[in-house]
Amino acid sequence: MYLxxxxxxxxxxxxxxxxxxxxxxxxxxxGVADRDLPENTVAAFSVAGEALLLTAEDVIEAxxxxxxxxxxxxxxxxxxxGAVFADLTSRHIGKMLTLTVCGDELVTATxxxxxxxxxxxxxxxxxxxxxxxxxxxxxxxxK
Numbered sequence: 656m657y658l659x660x661x662x663x664x665x666x667x668x669x670x671x672x673x674x675x676x677x678x679x680x681x682x683x684x685x686g687v688a689d690r691d692l693p694e695n696t697v698a699a700f701s702v703a704g705e706a707l708l709l710t711a712e713d714v715i716e717a718x719x720x721x722x723x724x725x726x727x728x729x730x731x732x733x734x735x736x737g738a739v740f741a742d743l744t745s746r747h748i749g750k751m752l753t754l755t756v757c758g759d760e761l762v763t764a765t766x767x768x769x770x771x772x773x774x775x776x777x778x779x780x781x782x783x784x785x786x787x788x789x790x791x792x793x794x795x796x797x798k
Contacts, residue, residue: 693708693710695710695711696708696709696710696797697709697710697711697714697756697757697790697791697792697793697797698714698754698755698756698757698790698791699754699755700740700743700744700752700753700754701752701753701755702743702744702747702750702751702752702753702766703747703750705743705747707736707739707740707743709732709736709791710793711791711792711793712733712793713732713733713735713736714730714731714732714733714736714791714792714793715731715732715733715773716729716730716731716792717729717730717731717787717788717789717791717792718730718788719781719784719785719788720775720784721781722775722777725777726777726778726779726780726781726783726784727775727776727777727778727784728775728776728778728784728785728787728788728791729773729774729775729776730773730774730775730776730788730791731772731773732772732773734772737771737772737773738771740770740771740772741769741770741771741772744766744768744769744770744771745769747766748766748767748768748769749765749766749767750765750766751763751764751765751766752764752765752766752770754776756787756790756791757787757790757797757798758797759787761776761778761787762776762777
């Protein structure tokens with residue numbers, strides 16, 4: 656029940672575009688499961704056999720916080736990464752989107768609309784939120 660509710664919360668959150676420089680984001684066809692990820696990949700959004708691979712440079716900021724008393728972290732992508740993310744999600748509305756950070760699958764939710772630039776990921780504890788936010792920004796290495 657909790658996991659289902661967490662997925663619903665994540666799917667319903669607002670995503671917005673933010674500012675930054677260029678991006679090293681890479682869009683990969685055939686997903687990430689059968690692929691050796693580049694060493695500097697910190698996160699991947701995957702949906703319908705495609706994945707957006709992100710480096711720490713693609714993540715402007717990730718901050719642990721509470722939203723409606725639910726722990727998690729907010730994140731903002733560079734404009735270039737955000738544009739690729741928006742394109743990816745706009746083409747797959749109604750399908751399942753998965754966020755993986757440093758090899759750990761954090762959440763899978765149904766895409767209800769185009770997502771762009773950033774968002775909020777609900778987790779089970781503030782400690783997990785700090786841990787994964789630090790990994791997305793590169794403050795804590797994946798390996």
